[in-house]
Amino acid sequence: MAGFLDRAKEQAQSALNQGKQKVDEVQQQRAGNDLLKKLGAAYYAERRGSGTPDATQQALSALEAHIATHGDGFLRA
Numbered sequence: 910m911a912g913f914l915d916r917a918k919e920q921a922q923s924a925l926n927q928g929k930q931k932v933d934e935v936q937q938q939r940a941g942n943d944l945l946k947k948l949g950a951a952y953y954a955e956r957r958g959s960g961t962p963d964a965t966q967q968a969l970s971a972l973e974a975h976i977a978t979h980g981d982g983f984l985r986a
Contacts, residue, residue: 941983
């Protein structure tokens with residue numbers, strides 16, 4: 910009986926870890942998408958004359974930092 914409970918506990922812990930990993934992936938994907946959207950908005954504002962090249966560069970740098978840390982998987986999703 911104890912062996913059964915130990916296995917059930919291990920399976921529950923494994924499922925919990927997988928769930929946490931998936932939540933982290935989704936959060937990273939959302940953050941990347943938000944940064945990409947901000948870059949697009951900064952570029953659009955710059956092209957229309959209401960933005961600055963500095964704002965576009967800052968948005969690009971933030972996106973590149975995110976990609977360096979978490980990868981570029983969100984670009985393909």
